[in-house]
Amino acid sequence: MAVVPRKMQNTRTISQSTASTALKAPQAVFSPNGSLPTTRSEYQQLRRTARMLRRDILLAITEAGSGHPGGSLSELEILTTLYYCVLRHDPQNPSWPDRDRFILSKGHACPGLYAVLAHRGYFPLKDLSTFRKLGSHLQGHAHIGTPGVEMSSGSLGQGLSFAIGVALAGRVDGRSYRTYALLGDGECDEGQVWEAAMSAAHYKVDTLTAIVDRNGIQNDRFTHEVMELEPLADKWRAFGWRVLQPNGHSFPALLRAFHQAGETKGKPTVIIARTVKGKGVSFMENNPAFHGKAPTWEQLAQALQELGCSSAEVSDSMTAIGFPSEKVAQVAGNVNKLALANAGRTS
Numbered sequence: 001m002a003v004v005p006r007k008m009q010n011t012r013t014i015s016q017s018t019a020s021t022a023l024k025a026p027q028a029v030f031s032p033n034g035s036l037p038t039t040r041s042e043y044q045q046l047r048r049t050a051r052m053l054r055r056d057i058l059l060a061i062t063e064a065g066s067g068h069p070g071g072s073l074s075e076l077e078i079l080t081t082l083y084y085c086v087l088r089h090d091p092q093n094p095s096w097p098d099r100d101r102f103i104l105s106k107g108h109a110c111p112g113l114y115a116v117l118a119h120r121g122y123f124p125l126k127d128l129s130t131f132r133k134l135g136s137h138l139q140g141h142a143h144i145g146t147p148g149v150e151m152s153s154g155s156l157g158q159g160l161s162f163a164i165g166v167a168l169a170g171r172v173d174g175r176s177y178r179t180y181a182l183l184g185d186g187e188c189d190e191g192q193v194w195e196a197a198m199s200a201a202h203y204k205v206d207t208l209t210a211i212v213d214r215n216g217i218q219n220d221r222f223t224h225e226v227m228e229l230e231p232l233a234d235k236w237r238a239f240g241w242r243v244l245q246p247n248g249h250s251f252p253a254l255l256r257a258f259h260q261a262g263e264t265k266g267k268p269t270v271i272i273a274r275t276v277k278g279k280g281v282s283f284m285e286n287n288p289a290f291h292g293k294a295p296t297w298e299q300l301a302q303a304l305q306e307l308g309c310s311s312a313e314v315s316d317s318m319t320a321i322g323f324p325s326e327k328v329a330q331v332a333g334n335v336n337k338l339a340l341a342n343a344g345r346t347s
């Protein structure tokens with residue numbers, strides 16, 4: 001696949017992970033001449049990055065004892081693609097006027113955003129262990145005080161309207177940045193989403209890309225039970241948008257979609273990304289119970305083991321995030337026990 005994004009020569013993406021060498025996220029995956037990943041090893045790097053981010057999301061939520069794992073895990077490849085391949089941004093200069101803007105409209109899924117921002121160097125990895133604690137800048141819903149966060153969100157339905165304003169401001173100011181807004185599918189029940197959809201098409205905001213995390217679950221029920229959204233693509237088309245529908249966990253499919261969105265002139269694009277809520281953890285996948293519930297420490301160990309984390313990796317990552325040594329030993333020990341038990345079963 002030869003996908004070449006716009007103006008990549010000017011990109012300012014720099015990997016600034018504060019983790020130890022073993023835990024470091026890969027450097028930005030496009031090559032110096034600006035082409036996007038094409039090789040198997042580059043895609044493997046992206047998949048490894050997503051796995052690492054899933055691990056740290058679960059650690060942060062378990063330590064907090066509350067939070068939203070389901071929608072943080074479903075959005076993960078979307079965020080990884082954006083922050084490692086697509087966005088023109090500079091973690092050392094979060095308010096750079098020409099940066100591309102990413103707006104997390106489904107603000108409850110901020111653990112996913114926090115993990116990727118931390119690994120890109122917007123703030124120290126250790127901050128992840130303060131998630132949802134008093135005095136932390138990493139609150140339970142995205143807050144504009146956090147470096148890299150563009151909008152305080154959590155009251156669903158508002159992000160797309162905000163994103164249109166940001167995109168139109170870029171037009172008025174003569175800047176070339178692009179604007180991205182990530183919405184939940186349940187969030188599309190909000191009337192404000194459709195007012196925004198109508199106005200983005202009216203004003204031909206072709207620098208705007210909306211992404212709908214189509215995981216089929218909202219809160220404690222399936223979206224089709226609460227409010228039938230289908231035919232969702234037809235609705236967006238009827239509102240004047242270009243519609244793309246990639247597999248939301250496939251990096252090549254997402255990259256192609258973002259490239260096509262960037263090429264679209266005269267209308268905004270929506271990427272309806274087909275995803276699995278709780279992706280990567282068997283007992284969370286497609287399970288409404290894990291929309292807004294933290295795993296127990298025992299469940300965390302199982303989840304980490306399923307993600308393929310060794311006890312050594314768990315130990316290193318928990319230490320890097322700032323967990324006390326007793327907690328590190330407990331979780332790494334549990335992961336080790338599960339690994340031994342699994343090995344016993346398969347031998």
Ligand SMILES: Cc1ncc(C[n+]2csc(CCOP(=O)(O)OP(=O)(O)O)c2C)c(N)n1
Binds near residue numbers: 068071213218277291
């Ligand atoms: C205006 C508003 N109403 C209700 C809520 C409570 N709420 C939080 S998350 C959620 C479900 C969101 O589902 P979806 O948009 O599909 O998110 P995802 O499944 O991706 O987590 C609801 C109703 C809210 N945050 N804001």
